[in-house]
Amino acid sequence: MLSLSDAKKIAAYKAVDENITSESKIIGIGSGSTIVYVIERILQLKDSLDKEIIYIPTSFQSRLLITEGGLNLGDIDQYPEIDVTIDGADEVDENLNAIKGGGACHLREKLVAEAAKKFIIVADYSKHSTTLGEKWKQGVPIEVIPFAYLRVMNSLKELGCDNPILRMAKAKAGPVISDNGNFIVDAHFGLIKQPKELLEKIKLLTGVVEVGLFVNMAKSAYFGNEDGSVSIKHT
Numbered sequence: 001m002l003s004l005s006d007a008k009k010i011a012a013y014k015a016v017d018e019n020i021t022s023e024s025k026i027i028g029i030g031s032g033s034t035i036v037y038v039i040e041r042i043l044q045l046k047d048s049l050d051k052e053i054i055y056i057p058t059s060f061q062s063r064l065l066i067t068e069g070g071l072n073l074g075d076i077d078q079y080p081e082i083d084v085t086i087d088g089a090d091e092v093d094e095n096l097n098a099i100k101g102g103g104a105c106h107l108r109e110k111l112v113a114e115a116a117k118k119f120i121i122v123a124d125y126s127k128h129s130t131t132l133g134e135k136w137k138q139g140v141p142i143e144v145i146p147f148a149y150l151r152v153m154n155s156l157k158e159l160g161c162d163n164p165i166l167r168m169a170k171a172k173a174g175p176v177i178s179d180n181g182n183f184i185v186d187a188h189f190g191l192i193k194q195p196k197e198l199l200e201k202i203k204l205l206t207g208v209v210e211v212g213l214f215v216n217m218a219k220s221a222y223f224g225n226e227d228g229s230v231s232i233k234h235t
C-alpha cells in the first residue's frame with residue numbers, strides 16, 4: 001500500500017512523462033508538496049528535454065524549485081501564453097473542478113493555469129471526491145486584501161459559511177500573508193454542489209482578490225493510487 005507522498009510522486013511522474021513533450025516550450029509550475037515531485041521528474045529527464053524550455057512559477061516556493069534546479073525561470077508578464085501548467089490540488093471532484101489554496105498560492109496558480117493551453121492536476125488518492133467539500137474540511141481558501149477581511153468574513157456568513165476563519169501563521173503571531181501581501185480566509189460551505197455559482201458569489205465581494213475554486217479549468221487529473229497505479233481522468 002503506497003503512502004500519500006509516494007502516491008503524489010507516481011502521479012507527478014506520470015503527468016510529466018505524458019505532458020511535457022518536445023512541443024512544450026513554456027511550462028507553468030504549481031505549488032505544494034506534489035510539485036516537488038514534478039520538478040524532480042523534470043530534472044531526471046532534463047537531458048532529453050528541450051534546453052530552452054521556460055518555467056513559470058506560481059509562488060515563491062516554485063520559483064525556488066525552478067532556480068535551484070537550474071531550470072530557466074520566466075515570468076507570466078514575458079510569457080502570457082503557456083503550453084502546459086501542472087499543479088496539485090486539495091480536492092478534485094468528478095468533473096475535475098478543484099479546491100486549491102491550501103498553500104495560499106491560488107491567485108497566482110489560477111492565473112498560470114488560465115494562461116495554459118492545458119491545465120493538468122496531480123494528486124494522491126485522498127483528494128478525489130464526488131462533490132467538492134467531501135474531503136477537504138478546511139474550507140475554500142479565499143485571498144482577501146487585509147483592509148477588507150472582516151467585512152468579507154461577515155459577508156461569507158450571509159452566503160452560508162457558518163464559521164469563516166482567518167488563516168493564522170504557524171511560526172509567527174499573526175495571519176498568513178500570501179505572496180501578494182494579502183490575507184487568506186478559509187470558508188467552509190459543506191458539500192459544494194454548484195461550485196461555479198459559489199465562486200461567482202464570493203468573487204463579487206469587495207476586497208476578495210481570488211477564490212480557491214477552480215471550475216471548468218483542468219483538462220486532466222492524475223491520481224496516484226494506493227496500489228501503485230495512476231488513474232487519469234479527462235474532461
Ligand SMILES: O=C(CO)[C@H](O)[C@H](O)COP(=O)(O)O
Pocket residue numbers: 030031032033034035087088089090099100101102103104105106109
Ligand atoms: O493549491 C495549492 C497551494 O496553494 C496546492 O496545490 C495544494 O494545497 C495541494 O498541495 P499538496 O501538493 O502539498 O498536497
